[in-house]
Amino acid sequence: xxxxxxxxxxxxxxxxxxxxxxxxxxxxxxxxxxxxxxxxxxxxxxxxxxxxxxxxxxxxxxxxxxxxxxxxxxxxxxxxxxxxxxxxxxxxxxxxxxxxxxxxxxxxxxxxxxxxxxxxxxxxxxxxxxxxxxxxxxxxxxxxxxxxxxxxxxxxxxxxxxxxxxxxxxxxxxxxxxxxxxxxxxxxxxxxxxxxxxxxxxxxxxxxxxxxxxxxxxxxxxxxxxxxxxxxxxxxxxxxxxxxxxxxxxxxxxxxxxxxxxxxxxxxxxxxxxxxxxxxxxxxxxxxxxxxxxxxxxxxxxxxxxxxxxxxxx
Amino acid sequence: xxxxxxxxxxxxxxxxxxxxxxxxxxxxxxxxxxxxxxxxxxxxxxxxxxxxxxxxxxxxxxxxxxxxxxxxxxxxxxxxxxxxxxxxxxxxxxxxxxxxxxxxxxxxxxxxxxxxxxxxxxxxxxxxxxxxxxxxxxxxxxxxxxxxxxxxxxxxxxxxxxxxxxxxxxxxxxxxxxxxxxxxxxxxxxxxxxxxxxxxxxxxxxxxxxxxxxxxxxxxxxxxxxxxxxxxxxxxxxxxxxxxxxxxxxxxxxxxxxxxxxxxxxxxxxxxxxxx
Numbered sequence: 001x002x003x004x005x006x007x008x009x010x011x012x013x014x015x016x017x018x019x020x021x022x023x024x025x026x027x028x029x030x031x032x033x034x035x036x037x038x039x040x041x042x043x044x045x046x047x048x049x050x051x052x053x054x055x056x057x058x059x060x061x062x063x064x065x066x067x068x069x070x071x072x073x074x075x076x077x078x079x080x081x082x083x084x085x086x087x088x089x090x091x092x093x094x095x096x097x098x099x100x101x102x103x104x105x106x107x108x109x110x111x112x113x114x115x116x117x118x119x120x121x122x123x124x125x126x127x128x129x130x131x132x133x134x135x136x137x138x139x140x141x142x143x144x145x146x147x148x149x150x151x152x153x154x155x156x157x158x159x160x161x162x163x164x165x166x167x168x169x170x171x172x173x174x175x176x177x178x179x180x181x182x183x184x185x186x187x188x189x190x191x192x193x194x195x196x197x198x199x200x201x202x203x204x205x206x207x208x209x210x211x212x213x214x215x216x217x218x219x220x221x222x223x224x225x226x227x228x229x230x231x232x233x234x235x236x237x238x239x240x241x242x243x244x245x246x247x248x249x250x251x252x253x254x255x256x257x258x259x260x261x262x263x264x265x266x267x268x269x270x271x272x273x274x275x276x277x278x279x280x281x282x283x284x285x286x287x288x289x290x291x292x293x294x295x296x297x298x299x300x301x302x303x304x305x306x307x308x309x310x311x312x313x314x
Numbered sequence: 315x316x317x318x319x320x321x322x323x324x325x326x327x328x329x330x331x332x333x334x335x336x337x338x339x340x341x342x343x344x345x346x347x348x349x350x351x352x353x354x355x356x357x358x359x360x361x362x363x364x365x366x367x368x369x370x371x372x373x374x375x376x377x378x379x380x381x382x383x384x385x386x387x388x389x390x391x392x393x394x395x396x397x398x399x400x401x402x403x404x405x406x407x408x409x410x411x412x413x414x415x416x417x418x419x420x421x422x423x424x425x426x427x428x429x430x431x432x433x434x435x436x437x438x439x440x441x442x443x444x445x446x447x448x449x450x451x452x453x454x455x456x457x458x459x460x461x462x463x464x465x466x467x468x469x470x471x472x473x474x475x476x477x478x479x480x481x482x483x484x485x486x487x488x489x490x491x492x493x494x495x496x497x498x499x500x501x502x503x504x505x506x507x508x509x510x511x512x513x514x515x516x517x518x519x520x521x522x523x524x525x526x527x528x529x530x531x532x533x534x535x536x537x538x539x540x541x542x543x544x545x546x547x548x549x550x551x552x553x554x555x556x557x558x559x560x561x562x563x564x565x566x567x568x569x570x571x572x573x574x575x576x577x578x579x580x581x582x583x584x585x586x587x588x589x590x
Contacts, residue, residue: 018431026447144572146523148530149546149564156557243436250442254531255550266531269446277446284439 005297012289019285020075023278024068034058037272041084075282081275083268090275094261094283100170101249101260107180108187108245109238115184116191120234121227123192124199135192142189147248151182151255168257179256183248187241194237198230232302239295243288329584332577339570343390352380354387354540363556375545375559376552377538384540385562391541392570395456396521400514402460407467414468415475426472429465437462438524445533455534459524463517470513474506508585512578519574526567542567 027034035054039046055061059070074081080090123135158178159167165178202208203226211221250262257263261280268276323330342349351371358378366373372381414422432440444458445451478484478501487497526543528534535541537548542563549559581587 023443023447026444030447030449140572140575144519144523144568144575146526146530146543146564146567146571148527148543149560149567152546152550152553152560152564156553160554160557240436243439247436247438247442251527251531265442265446266533269450269533272449281443281446284443285435288435288439 004300008293008296012293015289016286017072019289020072020282021068023281023285024071027274027278028064034274035060037274038084041271041273080279080282083276084273085268085271090279093264093276094279097259097261097264100258101253101262103170103176104179104183104249104252104258104260105245107176108183108248111180111184112187112191116188116195117231117234119188120192120195121199121230124196124230125203125222125226127200132196135196139189139193142185145185147182147186148251148255150185151178151252154178154182155255170259179252179258182255183245183252186248187245190241191234191237195230195234198233199226202226202230228302232299235295235299235302239292242291243284246284246287326580326584328576328580332573332580335569335573336577339389339393339573342386343393346386346390350380350383350386352383354379354383355538356380357538363552372562373556373558375549376556379538381559381562384545385542385566387540388542388545388563388566389570391535391539392522392526392567395525396518399456399459399463399521399525400518403463403517404467404510404514406460406464407469407471410464410468411471412475415472415479422472425468429468432462432465433469437520438527441524441528445528450533452535455525455528459521463521466513466517467510470509471506474509478502478505508581509587512582512585512587515574515581516578519571519578522567522574523571 033051035051035058036046038054038058039050044050052061059067062070078091080094082088083090083093086093119131119135119138123129123132126132155167155178158164165174166172169175208221208225211225212218246262249258249260250266252258253260253262254266264276265280267273268280351369356379358374360378361370361374362376362378364370364374364378370380370382372385375381375384410425414425440462441455441458444461445454448454448458481501484497484501487501492500525534526541526546529536529541529543530547532544532547535544537544545563546560549556549563552559
């Protein structure tokens with residue numbers, strides 16, 4: 001078990017190196033010259049002389065391999081360069097905006113879990129009941145509604161018409177409700193469907209029949225056997241969705257003027273702030289890779305069959 | 315004949331209904347220039363933010379442009395680009411999938427591992443990353459969307475090539491002297507078409523959703539082009555006084571995406587295909 005975990009953690013290094021290589025390659029292949037982008041961003045008329053000077057300063061005149069190694073070395077020290085716009089270190093800017101985004105992410109995850117576990121579970125054990133139909137309609141709408149539009153619908157009904165929550169900004173828990181809800185609905189749709197399907201599948205298992213013939217109370221069967229195992233695919237879904245959640249925060253932050261990481265990234269795209277874009281892409285990849293790892297390990301803990309399978313493969 | 319049509323209508327209600335809605339939308343998309351009452355980009359500040367009238371069936375926006383005409387034109391933009399993305403990703407997927415399936419070996423391994431890498435990341439995250447690197451703009455967004463979508467087609471087509479290569483009935487047909495064309499028509503196309511149709515419909519829904527999200531963020535279709543996502547972006551400032559400006563385009567996006575999703579799900583159930 002220990003070696004398995006260690007192997008999984010070590011496997012991250014080559015994956016992450018590949019990601020950095022791809023990002024580096026893409027930025028180099030992109031038609032935008034960082035030196036020119038910098039000068040345009042700081043409202044300086046680019047001349048050949050200035051461009052050459054900036055290229056030297058950014059190390060763009062060195063061979064590609066040296067540039068790549070330099071990038072890796074500085075990234076491993078959390079040095080992502082300076083923003084072209086503010087001239088402050090990118091990491092400082094990003095980490096100061098992180099808490100807002102994390103707050104939003106956890107808010108929506110909390111809502112999604114609190115709503116979808118009971119809903120998916122009930123829909124599964126009471127197939128074709130009213131609650132099952134409700135959960136199916138909700139799943140369908142949640143998967144098809146554009147989240148930016150949903151955000152404005154919430155603003156329209158709950159802020160403009162009913163005046164319950166503030167329209168935008170950050171501060172009290174009231175500010176958090178509408179953005180989290182907007183971000184949570186697609187997740188609720190997905191998790192409810194996943195849990196329902198897996199509850200239905202589990203009810204067919206022989207050990208449930210065995211538990212019933214032994215005369216174990218229905219409540220205990222549902223809690224100990226069905227729900228505990230059925231939750232496993234939901235955790236996989238959670239891991240796979242952290243990336244989706246990240247793109248979700250970009251859109252929701254734009255709708256609610258939430259001062260987070262996603263909005264900063266969109267601004268950076270408009271300003272062609274290359275270091276910020278690079279930092280975002282790498283960070284998104286890192287979050288995605290790490291969350292998948294954590295979810296895998298968590299699942300192994302809940303369902304020990306997985307680690308045995310994993311060991312057989314090695 | 316009529317009895318047959320009636321029985322199809324009865325058993326495939328969802329498929330028929332969705333197809334009808336999509337045909338109507340496609341009709342609107344193709345004939346939008348002749349259907350609209352007003353020029354969708356004509357600015358006339360004298361009639362800004364008007365309520366519905368005979369001249370402007372859904373009223374006007376903050377620049378006095380006819381909302382109804384803009385909604386109809388939006389179908390042209392959304393469906394048009396979705397079809398463009400679909401055809402391009404399908405073509406790339408066909409080429410890569412057939413090469414990988416027929417050649418096998420390291421070519422197959424290389425192409426499919428690359429595909430796995432692309433699929434590992436959520437679509438919109440990759441699109442945003444690519445657009446971030448390539449710069450904002452419609453061309454980049456379309457390219458990025460094609461880049462993330464062809465992989466799915468390539469995988470399915472490769473799988474089909476592999477399984478068709480081994481099928482006894484195709485060997486049998488060849489031995490019994492059927493021409494290449496007959497084999498294609500009778501055995502290959504009927505097997506290949508349903509999974510592609512299912513995937514195509516679902517991917518079209520995603521393409522429309524992703525494109526409108528990007529336009530909403532201001533990275534894709536730029537104003538004054540009447541795209542639904544961009545219209546929501548423009549209409550949001552008038553949410554207090556004229557909420558309908560952002561309501562209508564959102565409803566249209568939802569209608570199209572729901573229709574594509576329902577159709578895709580109904581088709582996959584009808585042909586017994588497992589999705590992704």
